[in-house]
Amino acid sequence: xxxxxxxxxxxxxxxxxxxxxxxxxxxxxxxxxxxxxxxxxxxxxxxxxxxxxxxxxxxxxxxxxxxxxxxxxxxxxxxxxxxxxxxxxxxxxxxxxxxxxxxxxxxxxxxxxxxxxxxxxxxxxxxxxxxxxxxxxxxxxxxxxxxxxxxxxxxxxxxxxxxxxxxxxxxxxxxxxxxxxxxxxxxxxxxxxxxxxxxxxxxxxxxxxxxxxxxxxxxxxxxxxxxxxxxxxxxxxxxxxxxxxxxxxxxxxxxxxxxxxxxxxxxxxxxxxxxxxxxxxxxxxxxxxxxxxxxxxxxxxxxxxxxxxxxxxxxxxxxxxxxxxxxxxxxxxxxxxxxxxxxxxxxxxxxxxxxxxxxxxxxxxxxxxxxxxxxxxxxxxxxxxxxxxxxxxxxxxxxxxxxxxxxxxxxxxxxxxxxxxxxxxxxxxxxxxxxxxxxxxxxxxxxxxxxxxxxxxxxxxxxxxxxxxxxxxxxxxxxxxxxxxxxxxxxxxxxxxxxxxxxxxxxxxxxxxxxxxxxxxxxxxxxxxxxxxxxxxxxxxxxxxxxxxxxxxxxxxxxxxxxxxxxxxxxxxxxxxxxxxxxxxxxxxxxxxxxxxxxxxxxxxxxxxxxxxxxxxxxxxxxxxxxxxxxxxxxxxxxxxxxxxxxxxxxxxxxxxxxxxxxxxxxxxxxxxxxxxxxxxxxxxxxxxxxxxxxxxxxxxxxxxxxxxxxxxxxxxxxxxxxxxxxxxxxxxxxxxxxxxxxxxxxxxxxxxxxxxxxxxxxxxxxxxxxxxxxxxxxxxxxxxxxxxxxxxxxxxxxxxxxxxxxxxxxxxxxxxxxxxxxxxxxxxxxxxxxxxxxxxxxxxxxxxxxxxx
Numbered sequence: 001x002x003x004x005x006x007x008x009x010x011x012x013x014x015x016x017x018x019x020x021x022x023x024x025x026x027x028x029x030x031x032x033x034x035x036x037x038x039x040x041x042x043x044x045x046x047x048x049x050x051x052x053x054x055x056x057x058x059x060x061x062x063x064x065x066x067x068x069x070x071x072x073x074x075x076x077x078x079x080x081x082x083x084x085x086x087x088x089x090x091x092x093x094x095x096x097x098x099x100x101x102x103x104x105x106x107x108x109x110x111x112x113x114x115x116x117x118x119x120x121x122x123x124x125x126x127x128x129x130x131x132x133x134x135x136x137x138x139x140x141x142x143x144x145x146x147x148x149x150x151x152x153x154x155x156x157x158x159x160x161x162x163x164x165x166x167x168x169x170x171x172x173x174x175x176x177x178x179x180x181x182x183x184x185x186x187x188x189x190x191x192x193x194x195x196x197x198x199x200x201x202x203x204x205x206x207x208x209x210x211x212x213x214x215x216x217x218x219x220x221x222x223x224x225x226x227x228x229x230x231x232x233x234x235x236x237x238x239x240x241x242x243x244x245x246x247x248x249x250x251x252x253x254x255x256x257x258x259x260x261x262x263x264x265x266x267x268x269x270x271x272x273x274x275x276x277x278x279x280x281x282x283x284x285x286x287x288x289x290x291x292x293x294x295x296x297x298x299x300x301x302x303x304x305x306x307x308x309x310x311x312x313x314x315x316x317x318x319x320x321x322x323x324x325x326x327x328x329x330x331x332x333x334x335x336x337x338x339x340x341x342x343x344x345x346x347x348x349x350x351x352x353x354x355x356x357x358x359x360x361x362x363x364x365x366x367x368x369x370x371x372x373x374x375x376x377x378x379x380x381x382x383x384x385x386x387x388x389x390x391x392x393x394x395x396x397x398x399x400x401x402x403x404x405x406x407x408x409x410x411x412x413x414x415x416x417x418x419x420x421x422x423x424x425x426x427x428x429x430x431x432x433x434x435x436x437x438x439x440x441x442x443x444x445x446x447x448x449x450x451x452x453x454x455x456x457x458x459x460x461x462x463x464x465x466x467x468x469x470x471x472x473x474x475x476x477x478x479x480x481x482x483x484x485x486x487x488x489x490x491x492x493x494x495x496x497x498x499x500x501x502x503x504x505x506x507x508x509x510x511x512x513x514x515x516x517x518x519x520x521x522x523x524x525x526x527x528x529x530x531x532x533x534x535x536x537x538x539x540x541x542x543x544x545x546x547x548x549x550x551x552x553x554x555x556x557x558x559x560x561x562x563x564x565x566x567x568x569x570x571x572x573x574x575x576x577x578x579x580x581x582x583x584x585x586x587x588x589x590x591x592x593x594x595x596x597x598x599x600x601x602x603x604x605x606x607x608x609x610x611x612x613x614x615x616x617x618x619x620x621x622x623x624x625x626x627x628x629x630x631x632x633x634x635x636x637x638x639x640x641x642x643x644x645x646x647x648x649x650x651x652x653x654x655x656x657x658x659x660x661x662x663x664x665x666x667x668x669x670x671x672x673x674x675x676x677x678x679x680x681x682x683x684x685x686x687x688x689x690x691x692x693x694x695x696x697x698x699x700x701x702x703x704x705x706x707x708x709x710x711x712x713x714x715x716x717x718x719x720x721x722x723x724x725x726x727x728x729x730x731x732x733x734x735x736x737x738x739x740x741x742x743x744x745x746x747x748x749x750x751x752x753x754x755x756x757x758x759x760x761x762x763x764x765x766x767x768x769x770x771x772x773x774x775x776x777x778x779x780x781x782x783x784x785x786x787x788x789x790x791x792x793x794x795x796x797x798x799x800x801x802x803x804x805x806x807x808x809x810x811x812x813x814x815x816x817x818x819x820x821x822x823x824x825x826x827x828x829x830x831x832x833x834x835x836x837x838x839x840x841x842x843x844x845x846x847x848x849x850x851x852x853x854x
Contacts, residue, residue, distance in 0.1 A: 027050060074109045082113065087117035100123045129156050141172050147173075152178065153178045154178060157584070170189040173212045175203050187221045190222050198227065218245070225253070228252075229257065241261060252271055253282045255284040262293050286308070293323070294330055295330065306344070306345045314357065332363070333363065347377055364394075400482055401481075402452065406467060418432050430446050449477055449480075476488065501662055502660070503520075504656055505657065513534045539576070574595040597679060607626025608624075608625045609623070618637065634691060646662040647662075666772060667775055669690075672719075675736055687721045687734060711723065734753075736748040749769035750768070770851065783819070783851065807825065835852075
């Protein structure tokens with residue numbers, strides 16, 4: 001009993017969480033090893049210092065203490081290991097002041113940070129910042145970008161973030177013209193009584209400008225306005241660019257009060273509170289200095305399309321103007337209120353009845369001026385109101401009815417879904433339609449061949465999940481059928497990220513150089529990177545790089561002789577330096593490439609291993625090129641992405657126009673994998689492997705085993721090892737594990753080096769390789785089981801679920817390789833989860849492996 005008590009007491013001590021208490025000036029590095037960091041007083045990062053917060057760190061606010069950054073704060077979480085800033089005050093809903101940034105020169109970074117219950121989650125005072133993939137929740141204001149007093153503030157960028165449940169604004173932009181708000185999901189904000197928009201712009205004097213860029217966001221289900229702007233000084237100082245957003249299911253879509261700007265290519269739909277006639281404007285424009293331009297917006301399903309008051313003069317289209325933003329082409333249809341009245345444009349409380357609101361060249365959903373006029377409330381209805389000039393107008397074409405359904409085979413909780421119709425010719429989304437149910441029949445005005453893609457949004461994270469009709473290797477191409485239906489079939493949406501592609505375009509002659517365009521993008525979308533390359537000898541050289549950004553194209557010219565990659569006559573032992581331009585920042589990045597010959601077994605075909613390292617000697621990526629070709633991307637020494645490389649139409653010539661290279665995502669393994677060795681063996685052997693993906697544990701080193709005996713331990717930053725005391729006269733097998741000093745991963749695959757002298761005297765050790773693990777049967781992958789060195793015995797394979805129930809059984813006789821495609825003994829597809837593999841060979845100890853099915 002005493003011994004049992006002592007064991008329990010020691011175990012309890014080991015499991016205690018020893019917190020680090022912090023306050024005052026802070027700099028250096030915060031590591032998850034010291035979790036949690038308890039904030040017991042106000043914190044300052046001094047102007048001359050920096051603070052780095054590593055992935056996995058937890059910060060607990062024990063009181064209302066502000067974290068002020070006068071220097072630089074770089075918080076680098078990851079998708080699988082975020083940084084969490086949590087409210088731990090006695091009152092669980094009490095607010096703390098938040099993160100305040102004051103450095104006027106140097107950019108701070110927040111990546112994959114969760115933050116909650118702050119007055120201002122993030123507040124910049126004329127201070128540059130880059131915020132990416134963060135989750136801001138339950139704050140008063142999620143963020144403020146404050147630019148008063150600075151004529152040209154440095155960039156504030158927030159992208160790919162989820163901002164939700166704020167009592168006031170998700171993002172407040174105050175007199176800041178260098179703010180970029182893009183690719184975010186912004187929802188459920190404005191929970192308080194005050195009318196504060198999800199994204200709100202403000203200006204308090206005529207000195208400053210407030211012209212942010214609001215691009216490609218999904219702004220939905222906010223309890224007040226989706227976007228608003230108010231120039232208190234009425235100085236014409238607010239002119240945002242609001243482009244390519246989906247703004248839906250808010251109290252009001254966009255409200256511009258004494259504010260102008262350019263609003264184009266947005267979906268502004270279904271903005272109203274059911275039964276509340278004070279809500280429901282797709283767009284509100286008010287004030288004599290409000291002269292915004294609207295082009296190519298789709299405005300449907302609101303209580304009213306445009307609500308215009310107080311001498312506001314929006315330009316919905318004016319063909320008499322020689323103005324790039326005045327072409328109209330908006331679709332303003334079916335904006336029907338609770339009284340069943342169609343309100344395309346509703347003018348109200350308008351002092352100057354002589355004004356004319358230009359609304360030419362738009363689609364109103366009707367073919368005659370009389371029908372359109374019935375949907376407009378203007379001077380023709382009330383002499384105290386302005387006149388809306390809507391002629392000429394676009395005569396609507398009959399819509400194509402798109403029918404089909406989608407199924408989701410992943411594990412996430414889904415918030416909403418949409419159907420995207422993407423032009424085959426240019427990869428631009430032509431139509432985006434909300435899908436309230438999995439079976440759908442929707443109408444779309446589309447005039448060119450298209451792909452059909454379903455996009456789901458994950459609850460909580462805002463992560464988007466994709467599937468397309470026909471699949472991404474050979475997507476279905478559909479043609480418009482005005483007045484008729486197009487059936488796109490059943491679209492399967494999975495948790496697998498979008499594939500990457502590289503497309504070879506038509507070459508151009510520039511002086512004595514023939515330049516070939518290599519266009520890189522994601523999924524079915526238009527390219528975002530363009531590299532112009534030229535060949536010379538065995539190499540391609542980079543002449544020019546162009547990144548497409550929301551702010552426009554950014555071009556980088558490279559000096560002649562800048563190596564892009566070697567592409568001909570590649571052999572083991574080759575090495576070179578190659579250059580690319582990475583975004584954001586348009587940084588010229590040079591890496592060293594080394595090519596090695598590798599095998600997993602002396603009797604198997606060799607393959608080439610391309611290892612690319614940065615200037616610090618750390619692995620950037622590894623590529624395996626053999627019968628198949630795979631690419632493994634690294635970050636912080638972990639494998640963060642794995643891609644199967646597919647060439648269409650089947651040749652990999654990078655200079656043949658029309659060739660496409662697909663990089664198809666594959667599941668990651670949380671164990672070391674793809675162990676191989678260099679086949680040229682004398683008294684030493686060189687082992688290579690792929691790093692594991694980040695899991696719940698933080699690995700610090702690798703352990704290398706020879707014939708089950710530990711022979712070496714190396715830092716986790718190194719994923720190769722030279723065995724110096726190797727004896728080729730003895731059959732030897734190797735495997736590798738990862739460890740943090742306490743825990744140890746499952747082993748990698750096993751490689752065996754045979755002594756080929758007298759085979760009869762060799763007892764080859766049996767080992768088993770199981771890959772890929774995790775495996776996704778939905779992506780077309782199969783689990784490969786290789787039983788090695790059991791030539792004279794049969795093998796029995798059994799697979800069990802977590803309940804211990806037998807799922808699958810197979811006897812292997814002559815063959816020792818087996819592919820399991822997830823079909824159980826009853827012929828049904830096995831669901832996602834954890835399974836256990838047991839392999840029995842006569843005369844051998846049973847071997848067990850854990851399998852994860854995605």
